[in-house]
Amino acid sequence: MPDPGFLRKQTLRNYDYGWERLKGDPDMRSAFWRNNGADFLARQELCIAPEWFAGKKVLDVGCGGGRWTFGLQELGCDVTSIDASAAAVEFVGANISKGASRALQANIFELPPEVTDEKYDLVFSWGVLHHTGDTLRALQTIVPLMKPDGVLYIYLYGARSWSPLKSFLVKTARVVLFPVPAPLKFSAFKLLLGEYKAGLAMDVMGSTIAHRYSQEEVDGWLQELGFAHVVRTIGTDEIYRKAYHDGCSAAAFATEPQGPPYWFDKWRQENYQNLLRRDMHDPDQDDAGPDVLPPR
Numbered sequence: 001m002p003d004p005g006f007l008r009k010q011t012l013r014n015y016d017y018g019w020e021r022l023k024g025d026p027d028m029r030s031a032f033w034r035n036n037g038a039d040f041l042a043r044q045e046l047c048i049a050p051e052w053f054a055g056k057k058v059l060d061v062g063c064g065g066g067r068w069t070f071g072l073q074e075l076g077c078d079v080t081s082i083d084a085s086a087a088a089v090e091f092v093g094a095n096i097s098k099g100a101s102r103a104l105q106a107n108i109f110e111l112p113p114e115v116t117d118e119k120y121d122l123v124f125s126w127g128v129l130h131h132t133g134d135t136l137r138a139l140q141t142i143v144p145l146m147k148p149d150g151v152l153y154i155y156l157y158g159a160r161s162w163s164p165l166k167s168f169l170v171k172t173a174r175v176v177l178f179p180v181p182a183p184l185k186f187s188a189f190k191l192l193l194g195e196y197k198a199g200l201a202m203d204v205m206g207s208t209i210a211h212r213y214s215q216e217e218v219d220g221w222l223q224e225l226g227f228a229h230v231v232r233t234i235g236t237d238e239i240y241r242k243a244y245h246d247g248c249s250a251a252a253f254a255t256e257p258q259g260p261p262y263w264f265d266k267w268r269q270e271n272y273q274n275l276l277r278r279d280m281h282d283p284d285q286d287d288a289g290p291d292v293l294p295p296r
Contacts, residue, residue: 007208008133012084012179014206015064015131017182018086022199024095025065032270037071040263043255045126046153046242047233052253053077058119061108061142062128064088066096072124073101082106082115108138119147121249126155130211136221143225149249152227153242157212161237167212173205182206215239233257 027033040233042050049200054076060069063081069092072079078100086105092270093103106112123146129138135156146152162170177185185206189198215232218239222230227243234240235257 011131011133011207011209014182014185014202014208016085016087017186018199018202019065019085019091021186022065022195024091025067025197026196027067027267028065028070028096030270031068032266034070036072036263037067041068041071042075043061044258044263045233045240046122046151047231047255048151048242048250048259049253049255051076052205052250053122055120056123059120059142059145060116060120061123061125063092063103064128066092066103068124069101069103070168071097072122073098077101077122078226080104080115080118080120082108082111108132108141109134111141118145120145121150121232122153123150124153126153127157129154130213131207131209133209135211135213135290139221139225147249148245149247150246151242151244151250152222154218154239155241156218156239157210158236158238159212159214159217160232161212170205174210177205178208194230217293231257235259236262236264238279242266250254 030067038050042048042053053072056077057181058077058079060072060079060081063069063083064085064246065088066081069079069081073096079091079097080099081101081103083089083103083105084107088106089103097103104112104114106115107131123142124140125138129135132138139154143152180188182202186198186202189201189206193201218241221229222241222243225243226245227250228246229244229248231242231243231254232240
């Protein structure tokens with residue numbers, strides 16, 4: 001079994017190269033995402049009325065290409081975005097962060113004072129901690145950065161969201177692709193699938209570390225970390241959790257979790273199921289040429 005540190009470095013190289021080639025999150029080129037991302041965050045992911053977010057300090061742990069940083073800013077938040085990927089942070093800092101927001105390159109297990117000297121109204125991590133190699137330790141690292149009346153939000157891969165066959169096939173693909181350099185993997189995926197789906201393939205099959213957990217396991221962690229309130233905001237086999245203490249500033253703004261269809265149902269239709277799509281354009285605006293991010 002390869003050294004865990006080596007596996008973490010391989011996973012980071014995979015993502016860093018992907019962000020460098022994609023120049024940010026491809027979904028940010030879509031009017032669908034730019035127009036709806038903030039609403040997805042408030043009403044479905046976090047189940048908090050949009051009025052709560054104005055002026056709040058947020059830590060986006062593992063910002064990637066910046067789509068959630070963008071949504072949080074649209075809600076009025078000042079966002080500190082961190083990621084281990086230099087390419088991701090460079091893009092977010094230059095193209096997404098605005099006003100008091102900032103983007104910093106950081107290893108989650110070695111956070112710099114610029115991050116740890118602050119306390120945040122919302123500590124937010126979407127689809128990242130399961131790539132760190134030690135998800136519980138990562139949680140233990142970021143939870144103390146939350147204000148006592150703040151909110152923690154995480155999305156993690158669920159153990160039951162894939163069938164045993166799919167899990168076996170993906171794990172096999174990861175083993176086969178493990179020795180392949182990231183540039184060669186990306187080029188092969190792009191040739192076979194197109195540039196947009198190459199990024200998705202790098203995420204699913206290129207990263208070596210991608211742990212999956214049960215709902216009960218994650219709820220147990222959050223209870224051990226002292227959270228009095230743990231809310232399942234999206235009811236799928238994936239793990240979407242909002243956690244907070246008594247006296248939380250967002251409690252009065254809480255909304256009931258919605259049922260399906262969720263935002264990602266339409267997202268899948270526009271992206272995964274469009275088998276002819278081989279670029280990174282908004283499919284609703286193909287006649288207008290390539291989409292670009294709106295000016296800051």
